[in-house]
Amino acid sequence: MKKITVSKGAVLQRKGDINSNVFIVEDGLLRSYTIDDKGKEHIYMFGPENWFVADNCEPNTPGELFIDAIEDSILKVYSKEELLKESPDINALLRRLNTMQTRILMLMSSSAKERYEHFIKTYPNITQRVPLKMIASYLGVTPEALSRVRHELSQRE
Amino acid sequence: MKKITVSKGAVLQRKGDINSNVFIVEDGLLRSYTIDDKGKEHIYMFGPENWFVADNCEPNTPGELFIDAIEDSILKVYSKEELLKESPDINALLRRLNTMQTRILMLMSSSAKERYEHFIKTYPNITQRVPLKMIASYLGVTPEALSRVRHELSQRE
DNA sequence: TTCCTTTCTTGATGTACATCAATGCACAAG
DNA sequence: CTTGTGCATTGATGTACATCAAGAAAGGAA
Numbered sequence: 001m002k003k004i005t006v007s008k009g010a011v012l013q014r015k016g017d018i019n020s021n022v023f024i025v026e027d028g029l030l031r032s033y034t035i036d037d038k039g040k041e042h043i044y045m046f047g048p049e050n051w052f053v054a055d056n057c058e059p060n061t062p063g064e065l066f067i068d069a070i071e072d073s074i075l076k077v078y079s080k081e082e083l084l085k086e087s088p089d090i091n092a093l094l095r096r097l098n099t100m101q102t103r104i105l106m107l108m109s110s111s112a113k114e115r116y117e118h119f120i121k122t123y124p125n126i127t128q129r130v131p132l133k134m135i136a137s138y139l140g141v142t143p144e145a146l147s148r149v150r151h152e153l154s155q156r157e
Numbered sequence: 158m159k160k161i162t163v164s165k166g167a168v169l170q171r172k173g174d175i176n177s178n179v180f181i182v183e184d185g186l187l188r189s190y191t192i193d194d195k196g197k198e199h200i201y202m203f204g205p206e207n208w209f210v211a212d213n214c215e216p217n218t219p220g221e222l223f224i225d226a227i228e229d230s231i232l233k234v235y236s237k238e239e240l241l242k243e244s245p246d247i248n249a250l251l252r253r254l255n256t257m258q259t260r261i262l263m264l265m266s267s268s269a270k271e272r273y274e275h276f277i278k279t280y281p282n283i284t285q286r287v288p289l290k291m292i293a294s295y296l297g298v299t300p301e302a303l304s305r306v307r308h309e310l311s312q313r314e
Numbered sequence: 315t316t317c318c319t320t321t322c323t324t325g326a327t328g329t330a331c332a333t334c335a336a337t338g339c340a341c342a343a344g
Numbered sequence: 345c346t347t348g349t350g351c352a353t354t355g356a357t358g359t360a361c362a363t364c365a366a367g368a369a370a371g372g373a374a
Contacts, residue, residue: 045256332359341348
């Protein structure tokens with residue numbers, strides 16, 4: 001762990017960086033965000049005092065998020081490895097957080113069709129095991145809308 | 158930890174229960190979901206083999222989610238206290254998961270206005286510290302839309 | 315101060331998805 | 345077999361929000 005001071009506007013991490021730092025905000029304000037394919041910014045979270053901010057990607061895989069300082073800030077910086085040493089159970093939780101992160105970014109930036117395509121890639125087996133209306137409910141759309149998406153996708157072949 | 162077998166349709170937890178179990182799915186399929194004020198169901202997650210399913214509420218506060226079995230399932234059941242004993246750091250992560258959970262449910266079930274109202278309740282200070290467009294980006298709406306929501310709310314007094 | 319940049323607001327129009335309603339299919343129970 | 349009940353599909357219509365465009369207000373740097 002080391003403590004650093006950054007000024008407003010400082011960039012702590014870029015999307016695509018292989019970088020597994022966890023920031024704990026002592027004072028100031030961070031934000032983490034992504035930029036989608038249309039160039040639009042989506043803020044994933046704000047990090048005010050006493051929050052921790054991190055891109056919850058697996059260690060040693062490229063990150064999804066940008067992290068920067070909205071105000072002058074004082075931060076404690078941990079490496080993820082450092083935290084994992086303390087307790088390996090944390091690994092499962094981190095993976096779970098990652099799933100949630102992806103889900104939030106999907107809900108904010110993707111259309112029903114894109115969300116469905118992502119879903120069948122991520123959970124190919126589940127698609128066969130549950131009724132369509134449950135998948136719709138998971139994706140945040142109505143069964144009618146999902147049915148039309150499905151129809152559209154099957155046409156396109 | 159104990160191991161249990163449940164059959165399709167079994168309800169493991171209801172919204173409002175004070176119940177801090179964590180289920181690890183050995184075989185079968187669980188789902189967790191909420192029901193909003195309009196009576197609409199929103200699936201928070203599916204729990205296939207090797208997933209863990211839990212309502213990430215603080216221990217000893219009422220849960221947000223229903224959890225039930227979509228297929229006959231074999232589960233390992235842990236109490237949250239049991240996990241916390243292993244490593245107190247997990248607490249911070251659980252709190253974080255809870256924030257994510259709330260966020261996902263908001264994105265799936267609430268209008269822009271409701272999301273904004275929830276935001277200013279949860280982060281009253283941040284509202285003053287960041288430009289509106291960032292809040293819009295966090296909420297998943299355009300600055301224009303948020304501006305109109307704000308206008309509407311200020312009228313109503 | 316003036317200029318420049320960024321933020322916020324307001325209006326007009328477009329669109330993805332919701333809602334409502336009807337029909338067709340399964341599969342389960344009698 | 346027949347009847348019922350829940351699920352999926354399709355069409356017609358409604359609406360919340362996005363997009364596009366223009367102007368007003370609010371700092372920041374010279």
